[in-house]
Amino acid sequence: MVGPATVGRVNESWSARTRAILAGRPDAGDGNPANVPLVPASALGLDYSREVGTPTWAAFEEAVGALEGGTATAYASGMATVTAVLDLLPAGATIAVPVYSYAGTRGALDHAQQQGKLTVRRLEPTDTDAWIAAAAEADVLWLESPTNPTLDVMDLDAILTAARSSDRAPLTVVDNTFATPLGQQPLGKGADVVVHSVTKFIGGHSDLLLGVAVTARDDLSTSLRDARTRTGATPGTFEAWLALRGLRTLGVRLAEASKTASLLAERLAAHPAVARVRYPGTGAMVSFDLADGDAAERLCANLKLIHNATSLGGVESTIERRAHLPGDAHVPDGLLRLSVGLEDPDDLWGDVSAGLGG
Ligand SMILES: Cc1ncc(COP(=O)(O)O)c(C=O)c1O
DSSP states (O other): OOOOTTTTTSOTTSOHHHHHHHTTOOOSSTTOOSSOOOOOOSEETTEEHHHHOOHHHHHHHHHHHHHHTSEEEEESSHHHHHHHHHTTSOTTEEEEEESSSOHHHHHHHHHHHHTTSEEEEEEOTTOHHHHHHHTTTOSEEEEESSOTTTOOOOOHHHHHHHHHHOTTOOEEEEEOTTTHHHHOOGGGGTOSEEEEETTTTTTOSSOOOOEEEEESOHHHHHHHHHHHHHHOOOOOHHHHHHHHHHHHTHHHHHHHHHHHHHHHHHHHHTOTTOSEEEOOSSSSEEEEEOSSHHHHHHHHHHOSSSEEOSOOOSSSOEEEEGGGSGGGTTSOTTEEEEEOOSSOHHHHHHHHHHHTTO
């Protein structure tokens, strides 16, 4: 398998932000390109790319692996990644999942339960005692923190410690999409697998679909590769190349968006029309509750700058009332999920405050 020539060059002592820029690059010198080339190839000699990957995927995987502290496998989307992890589970496994978490993941779990493949238990994300109890009873703990769209922060340290010391030894999976690989590294806390929708902050420009799973366990890494080969949920070469380009600026994007997000969270909290602000203190996501669904829809319709659009993590700010989706119908009706981009903070606040009626 042809891979990028950088293995071993990324220094562990460098900060994550520095590694995000350097990991997965071709060696400098000898006329080498500064960036991994786009290699659109189904065959590499007698090797088939669905089985062995391509140098472009490998560079992206190397970079994400260097940030999360494991071996990464890229997939066609975040949901292809979730499905590959579910593919590892034995029939009849019991899986605990947060009541509030990405609707697509919960939908996939409900589907598996309806087919008699899994038993699903839904727990409040912040009920740490319930998660600690589940560590002794479930086969899999599916964690997501902060959660989509309620931005609940789960106590990963306590839950992963309980899982590691449990005789049941549940498989622990963390969806790290909202925190990003720069915000937290769950493998270092003892998680077995980390998953990302690369579509969001890593890609960062709302122009691709991609996912990645990372693990420090060789057995799981082999199984995750095998699942990709079997299902054919392979990443697009151009998407992997774009995602690597996006990863290079994740540090500055996140730092800037996080500053703006905390400013907006503060101003929203002081606004009389806002019933509740959900901001974890860092990151680019702010959710907030208005009085009801009508008020939330009215704000979306009034906004001139912020796009009323689904998805998140791009350079442009987007807002969505999630309860309009069947999978999120249990989310408070007036909850709006705001993904803060890189626009001027005062322009963003001007748009929100005018939309709320001053
Ligand atoms: C937290 C989280 N995980 C997984 C996914 C699924 O990713 P994708 O849309 O790339 O399939 C999403 C998508 O919104 C998400 O928000």
